[in-house]
Amino acid sequence: MTLSDLSWPAVAALSRDVPVVIPVAALEQHGHHMPLFTDILLLGEVVRRAAAQFETRALFAPLMWLGNSDHHLDFPGTLSAPPRVYLDLLNGLAENFLQHGFRRIVFINGHGGNDVPGRQAVFELRQRHRQREDVLFLFATYWALGAAPAGMNPAFVQREMGHACEWETSMMLRLAPHLVGDFASAPPVEFGTPFTPAVRGWTTRDRSVPGHIGQPHLATAEKGEALFQLFSADVVAFLERVISWDGKSWNG
């Protein structure tokens, strides 16, 4: 179900055990060859494909286009909710659904910069509602739900998600090729080893002059279709686990 299509009495009539899915993306630079709307378009397609499997068994909120993209602000056009504002935004959205009686709140994320505030939001939500035993707060990034494209298809070179990279450019070539510029001459930008396993604070400018990270020149629409199938299947499998939760167990 799509929340924005329903009347309030229709929402009021739903089972409160229906998972609420809140897709969260970002509007930010994606190198010289891809549009600012990339994360929104890609997550929108992954969620669209997944949502078709659920009909009335899950409630999908509209995709939140504004994300935490402060690390991209050196590149014109990027819009960002600063980290603490974004943290409050996620908390507030979840509180709205709790107010309406829903108990299973699931953020499906399509942007790396949302990951840390997203984890913090579900942590804070659980602490704030610690007396309750019937609530579930989850935050999941679509490309981190188990898919290993390089392990399944030797055509893939990148082994992890970059930025405006082989993976994202491929999906855009599949979804909206008219919005993809000269990806073929984009130079590879390595992921590097920045003091691993420590976490280094970074801006995108620290890592990339053009703005992308990875190997966009290797993108194809065929790879994009393979990625959409893998990622949307992962989201479906994950949401099935949420639906199957018994309402009280730690495991799920």
Ligand SMILES: [Zn+2]
């Ligand atoms: Zn992206």
